[in-house]
Amino acid sequence: xxxxxxxxxxxxxxxxxxxxxxxxxxxxxxxxxxxxxxxxxxxxxxxxxxxxxxxxxxxxxxxxxxxxxxxxxxxxxxxxxxxxxxxxxxxxxxxxxxxxxxxxxxxxxxxxxxxxxxxxxxxxxxxxxxxxxxxxxxxxxxxxxxxxxxxxxxxxxxxxxxxxxxxxxxxxxxxxxxxxxxxxxxxxxxxxxxxxxxxxxxxxxxxxxxxxxxxxxxxxxxxxxxxxxxxxxxxxxxxxxxxxxxxxxxxxxxxxxxxxxxxxxxxxxxxxxxxxxxxxxxxxxxxxxxxxxxxxxxxxxxxxxxxxxxxxxxxxxxxxxxxxxxxxxxxxxxxxxxxxxxxxxxxxxxxxxxxxxxxxxxxxxxxxxxxxxxxxxxxxxxxxxxxxxxxxxxxxxxxxxxxxxxxxxxxxxxxxxxxxxxxxxxxxxxxxxxxxxxxxxxxxxxxxxxxxxxxxxxxxxxxxxxxxxxxxxxxxxxxxxxxxxxxxxxxxxxxxxxxxxxxxxxxxxxxxxxxxxxxxxxxxxxxxxxxxxxxxxxxxxxxxx
Numbered sequence: 328x329x330x331x332x333x334x335x336x337x338x339x340x341x342x343x344x345x346x347x348x349x350x351x352x353x354x355x356x357x358x359x360x361x362x363x364x365x366x367x368x369x370x371x372x373x374x375x376x377x378x379x380x381x382x383x384x385x386x387x388x389x390x391x392x393x394x395x396x397x398x399x400x401x402x403x404x405x406x407x408x409x410x411x412x413x414x415x416x417x418x419x420x421x422x423x424x425x426x427x428x429x430x431x432x433x434x435x436x437x438x439x440x441x442x443x444x445x446x447x448x449x450x451x452x453x454x455x456x457x458x459x460x461x462x463x464x465x466x467x468x469x470x471x472x473x474x475x476x477x478x479x480x481x482x483x484x485x486x487x488x489x490x491x492x493x494x495x496x497x498x499x500x501x502x503x504x505x506x507x508x509x510x511x512x513x514x515x516x517x518x519x520x521x522x523x524x525x526x527x528x529x530x531x532x533x534x535x536x537x538x539x540x541x542x543x544x545x546x547x548x549x550x551x552x553x554x555x556x557x558x559x560x561x562x563x564x565x566x567x568x569x570x571x572x573x574x575x576x577x578x579x580x581x582x583x584x585x586x587x588x589x590x591x592x593x594x595x596x597x598x599x600x601x602x603x604x605x606x607x608x609x610x611x612x613x614x615x616x617x618x619x620x621x622x623x624x625x626x627x628x629x630x631x632x633x634x635x636x637x638x639x640x641x642x643x644x645x646x647x648x649x650x651x652x653x654x655x656x657x658x659x660x661x662x663x664x665x666x667x668x669x670x671x672x673x674x675x676x677x678x679x680x681x682x683x684x685x686x687x688x689x690x691x692x693x694x695x696x697x698x699x700x701x702x703x704x705x706x707x708x709x710x711x712x713x714x715x716x717x718x719x720x721x722x723x724x725x726x727x728x729x730x731x732x733x734x735x736x737x738x739x740x741x742x743x744x745x746x747x748x749x750x751x752x753x754x755x756x757x758x759x760x761x762x763x764x765x766x767x768x769x770x771x772x773x774x775x776x777x778x779x780x781x782x783x784x785x786x787x788x789x790x791x792x793x794x795x796x797x798x799x800x801x802x803x804x805x806x807x808x809x810x811x812x813x814x815x816x817x818x819x820x821x822x823x824x825x826x827x828x829x830x831x832x833x834x835x836x837x838x839x840x841x842x843x844x845x846x847x848x849x850x851x852x853x854x855x856x857x858x859x860x861x862x863x864x865x866x867x868x869x870x871x872x
Contacts, residue, residue: 331401334428339364341424342393348420356468357418362395362460362516369584370562371399374458374514377541377564383410387454387506389441389461389499391416394425396458397434406432413453415441417462442477442495442502452508452567460516461499466492466526477502485533490526497521497529500563504537507567513538519545519561522604535599538565542578544587545608570595579607623836626828629776629796633747633824634769635736637691638725642716643735644770647682647690654707660690661735662767667746667759673797674762675744681766691768693735740766741775742786742793745800748772748821757820758808762797764790774824781841792839799835 342361349357362370378384384404388396391414400409412434416422422438429436437444446453466474474491481489481501489497496517507513521527522545534540542564562584573596582588593607601607625631637643650660662682664675669685676684683689694701694708702709711717712733726732742763749757769775776796778786786792808822808830 331398331406331432334432335364335398335402338393338395338398338425338428341428345393345420345424356464357462359392359418360460360463361392364395364399366516367395367399368402370514370516371396371403371458373542373544373562373564373584374456374512375400375403377512377514377566378456382455384408384412384456385410385454385508386412387457387503388412388414389457389459389503389506391425391434391436392421392460394429394434396460397425397429397432400456400458401432409433411435411453413437415439415444417441442498446506452511453506455508455511456514457503457507457511458514459499459503461496463518464495466494469495481529485529485537487529487532489529492524492526493529494518494526497526500530501533504533504567509567511567512541513563513565513567515563517561517563519559519605522561531598531604534563534565535595537569539568539570539575540565540577540595540598542580543604544580544584545605547581579604581608622831623833624828625830625832626825627779628782628832628836629743629778629828631824631828632738632741632775632777634771634773634775635691635738636725636771637735638723638729639720640770642720643692643733644689645692646687648687650690650692653711655692655711656705656708659692659694659705659708661693662740662765663689663691664744664761664763664765664767664769664773665689666772667761670759670761673760673801674794675765675767677765683763683765683767691735692733695731695734698731738768738775739777740768741777742790743776743796743800744769745774745776745822745827746772747774748819750819756801756803756808758822760797760800762793764793774822774827782839785839785841795838796835799832799838803830 346359346361349359384400386397386400386409388394391397394414397412397414409432412429412432414425414429414434414436416425416436416438417440419438422436425434426436469477477498478489478491478493481498484501484504489501496515500513500515500517503513521530522543534543540563542562544562544564546560573594576592576594577598579591579593580587580589589608591607598604598607644663647660647662651657662680664670664683665685665688678684678688692711696705698712701712712721717733720726721732740763744761744763746759749759763769782792808827
């Protein structure tokens with residue numbers, strides 16, 4: 328064991344040196360985020376527990392790096408139990424380093440791209456224990472043709488399409504399936520985003536239909552495992568064995584892997600029926616409401632849109648007085664809601680000319696006149712557009728595709744606003760909700776909620792009903808909202824329009840006294856259809872008269 332300890336000491340020094348040879352941006356493109364030794368030991372220990380105490384180990388690490396997991400494995404078992412060990416590494420520097428460090432302990436290192444290699448013997452599996460921290464490479468860093476190839480081969484294994492937005496780790500996990508022997512254990516350290524995002528559906532499908540899911544451990548969002556990657560992490564343990572989805576229970580745990588703070592048993596059948604998995608890990612188990620009526624998604628009551636993207640907030644959004652001092656006419660200015668950090672309450676009052684009733688209200692510069700008319704008739708505005716700041720904004724991604732480049736989306740004021748992202752502190756709600764009584768539109772740091780009929784009709788009769796909507800949303804338990812949103816490292820949460828649109832609002836409808844969402848004619852047709860039976864109108868011909 329002394330030899331393993333010495334090798335581990337040298338590994339740590341090599342890891343630091345090789346990491347320092349590349350910038351943070353370069354390592355990000357390669358997806359190189361080294362596993363902390365303590366975390367590697369926890370993962371390896373749990374993987375060994377799932378394997379069992381006896382029997383030889385045929386080990387595979389498809390993204391070996393400097394050999395963090397292999398080092399942890401040797402420390403826990405000693406070299407005697409490892410019958411064979413294979414490490415695969417794309418980066419030639421790390422392949423040479425890990426080969427030199429661990430060759431005497433039986434590790435064979437292959438320099439190459441794991442996703443392009445094939446196991447040998449074909450289809451028989453080469454490992455009964457696979458532990459990996461695959462490269463965290465986002466889809467936009469993948470070569471287009473390579474991505475198409477990865478999608479096709481992963482889809483062939485899964486029997487269903489794989490989203491082109493998938494990160495590289497998704498392909499690693501799926502394409503590792505033929506490398507693992509029947510009954511073997513897989514352990515993967517991956518970002519926890521796969522539990523909720525649409526492209527994570529491929530992994531959720533794989534884990535509930537192709538293997539026996541044993542355990543999913545999710546680290547708390549504030550417990551960032553990688554100092555150089557702001558993502559929340561999870562570890563997935565499974566056995567290469569197909570079982571009926573309802574025939575076994577998987578452990579869902581949080582806290583530390585060795586001493587979890589929470590543990591819940593969930594069947595693969597229940598997991599497969601859920602579009603998102605994050606809510607299974609919350610402290611408060613979400614249960615179906617006891618209301619008798621069927622659930623009603625918020626999206627049926629309120630249209631949820633993200634606020635506008637200006638393409639250059641510092642240029643297009645300034646205090647109204649500053650635009651006035653520059654000689655820019657009011658006709659090209661629209662009121663806009665400030666950042667939530669400048670709002671002290673949940674009500675955005677209406678001040679002069681419809682601007683928010685806040686100190687130094689902000690204006691959005693918006694002009695759709697052709698450049699020639701601006702140059703000829705509005706010299707002060709043209710001078711602002713031609714300024715160095717204006718020309719820099721003009722070359723931006725969003726603005727360069729607009730005609731004219733300085734025009735904005737025409738999105739009216741929304742009566743209800745929700746912050747798009749936030750941090751949950753001390754179990755509190757990370758999102759803020761506002762009743763917007765002003766005429767101000769909002770940027771994309773907010774979600775804008777526009778009432779659909781009949782809620783729109785109610786707000787026309789009683790504008791104060793907007794406050795009841797905000798109170799209802801603010802009263803939602805944090806776990807309920809987080810179950811619809813997504814969680815990132817450092818305690819950051821995001822809520823997309825479609826995700827908020829799935830919130831059940833039956834209680835809100837009861838508070839507002841809305842009995843039905845159907846227009847009267849539709850409601851009458853439904854009532855008649857319920858009255859008909861196989862033999863005609865309920866009650867027979869006499870009732871029809």
